Amino acid sequence: MSEAASRPAKATPRPRRARDASRAASRSAILAAARRVASRDGARDLSLRGVAAEAGFAPAALYGYFRNKDELLLALAADDLTVLARAMRDAGPAGLAGAGAAALNLLKGAETMAAASAALAGTPQEAGPKEAGKLAEAERLFNGRLIAALKALSDAGGLPTGSRESQCDVVLVAASLAGLALLARSGRLGALGFSPEEMIARLDGRFGRG
CATH class of the missing domain: 1.10.357 (Tetracycline Repressor; domain 2)
Incomplete structure (x- = not known):
């Protein structure tokens, strides 16, 4: 077996368009969750942690979309x-x-x-x-x-x-x-x-x- 064949194949990077679409979909899901929380608990009492739980995201992941x-x-x-x-x-x-x-x-x-x-x-x-x-x-x-x-x-x-x-x-x-x-x-x-x-x-x- 050649050296090249024995090396693990590199992961193919996702096309930019696919990454952008995935990010847009996640952002829309977060906004939809935030709107549900706001309707239920009031927009003034909305928290990022509560929105993350509603959307099924880890709280830290939410900061990649909305910093506060x-x-x-x-x-x-x-x-x-x-x-x-x-x-x-x-x-x-x-x-x-x-x-x-x-x-x-x-x-x-x-x-x-x-x-x-x-x-x-x-x-x-x-x-x-x-x-x-x-x-x-x-x-x-x-x-x-x-x-x-x-x-x-x-x-x-x-x-x-x-x-x-x-x-x-x-x-x-x-x-x-x-x-x-x-x-x-x-x-x-x-x-x-x-x-x-x-x-x-x-x-x-x-x-x-x-």
Whole structure:
């Protein structure tokens, strides 16, 4: 037997595309597990260890995808913004009233966006350069999805964006919807004697172009 034949064959490295697909699938599984934990226990009380257990991952393995809770919450919130943008685009020809109602309906149940606000307050000073960079990357993803959601709101609602003033109107409508969602989720909107439909109609009357 030749020397070459007696040596063990080297393991064939996995193609890059296969590795990327495997990593993407694992990331999706982690996010799905995180969403189940958030729905069950509340997004604010979500922990990486709890998510790892739900997903069937070793806790240490999770850090290869999300280095901390803030990064995971931002990823969940970014996904919520994508769903939100799609819902507003699919709201039909009802203009701002339809887009606003679709947005409010989703925002009432999207606790992840409210929980992610702490991550957006700034990078912890004790974070190392690598961790700070990863969090900044998660923030850029979130910001990109937020801009896409604002564009979907302006398009579906017929809101112009050609001037600074009109762009302010879009942000005001979005902020109003987020605030209404917070009041509705906590039951305070009804306690104050208002309904979501009434508030959406007021927004449509003030900002709509119908």
